[in-house]
Amino acid sequence: MASNLDLFGDDAPAQAGRVALGPQSVVLRGFALPRVEALLAGVDAVTARSPFRHMETPGGYTMSVALTNCGALGWTSDARGYRYTRQDPLSGQPWPDMPDAFVELARAAADEAGFPGFAPDACLVNRYAPGSRLSLHQDRNERDYSAPIVSVSLGMPAVFLFGGDARGDRASRTPLFHGDVVVWGGADRLRYHGVLPLKDLPHPRLGSARINFTIRKAG
Numbered sequence: 001m002a003s004n005l006d007l008f009g010d011d012a013p014a015q016a017g018r019v020a021l022g023p024q025s026v027v028l029r030g031f032a033l034p035r036v037e038a039l040l041a042g043v044d045a046v047t048a049r050s051p052f053r054h055m056e057t058p059g060g061y062t063m064s065v066a067l068t069n070c071g072a073l074g075w076t077s078d079a080r081g082y083r084y085t086r087q088d089p090l091s092g093q094p095w096p097d098m099p100d101a102f103v104e105l106a107r108a109a110a111d112e113a114g115f116p117g118f119a120p121d122a123c124l125v126n127r128y129a130p131g132s133r134l135s136l137h138q139d140r141n142e143r144d145y146s147a148p149i150v151s152v153s154l155g156m157p158a159v160f161l162f163g164g165d166a167r168g169d170r171a172s173r174t175p176l177f178h179g180d181v182v183v184w185g186g187a188d189r190l191r192y193h194g195v196l197p198l199k200d201l202p203h204p205r206l207g208s209a210r211i212n213f214t215i216r217k218a219g
Contacts, residue, residue, distance in 0.1 A: 019174060021162045022191065024148075025184035026113050032152050033179035035105050036205075039154065042099030043125060043211055046070045049096045050088045052127050058082065065134060066127040071098040073122040073218045075141065082141050084122065084218045098123050098215075105181070106150040106215040113183035115148040122218035128158065128210035130200035136163055136171060136192040139216070147217035148185025154178055155206035156198060163192035178203055 019027040032039060052066035055077040069075060073084040074095040088095050102123055110118035126134075139149055153176040160182060163171035169192065176182065184191065195212075202208045 021172065021174065021182070021184065022188040024114065024186035025162065025188040025191070026182070027160075027174060027176070028109055028112060028181040028183065029177070030179045031109055031112070031181040032105055032154070035101055036154065036179060038099075038101035039105065039152070040205075040211075042070075042101045043213075045099060046096045046125060049093075050074075050091065052125075053090065064129075064132040066129075068125050069123060070096045070102070070125065071120065071122040071218075075122065075124045075218075084141060102213065102215060105152065109150050109152075109181045109183050110148050110185075113148065113185075115183065115185050118147060118150070118217070120147075120150070120215045120217050123213050123215045125211070125213045128156070128195070128198050128212065130156075130198050130208055132195075132210075133197040134195040136161060136167060136194040138190050138192055139214075140190065142216060142218045145185075145189045148183050148189065150215040151182040152213050152215070153180045153182075154211040155203040156201055156208065156210040158198055158210055158212075159196040161192075161194040161196065163194075165190060165192075167192055178205070 017029050047068055050068045052068050054062050054066050056062055057077055058081045076085050106120050107118050158176050160174045160176050161171040163169045200208055
């Protein structure tokens with residue numbers, strides 16, 4: 001599939017349909033569009049209690065992507081490593097509840113992708129600015145890998161990297177637009193994935209920002 005950033009034109013978010021990334025991984029084009037306002041209201045509610053922050057990696061680097069969490073468990077990173085916690089380390093309070101709009105969308109997307117009965121308990125909310133990127137990585141901090149990952153894109157477009165089971169495997173490049181949802185699980189659950197550095201292509205609703213949240217079952 002073409003991955004040139006020139007695809008990111010005004011008509012790109014109107015695309016619909018499915019893009020298969022692997023045997024059990026798919027992009028659902030525009031799947032979140034009917035719920036955008038409820039999703040953005042949910043982001044506002046979460047960040048009012050647990051603001052975005054740039055976490056430190058175990059290696060001492062500051063992540064370029066700002067993040068926060070909601071749900072019973074939240075993903076954190078610092079000098080002690082990557083892990084899930086029940087409290088926001090900034091406040092010492094439990095992470096905000098996962099908004100109903102997040103849960104409803106995640107269950108619907110998982111069902112559409114062939115993963116019925118999804119019961120998420122964690123949501124990592126990311127905010128990308130121009131130049132932000134996410135290096136190839138696996139999601140391995142969950143207790144088991146039987147549930148899928150549901151990833152929602154809002155705002156500026158991005159190029160999603162989807163590799164293999166080894167870091168050195170060649171990664172495909174797939175443009176993601178406002179309202180797209182990616183679901184991967186099963187045989188594809190531990191594939192490496194990431195995001196190329198974002199170009200400054202402001203979105204009419206969110207400006208020079210991309211909001212991405214990945215919903216999962218962590219406990």
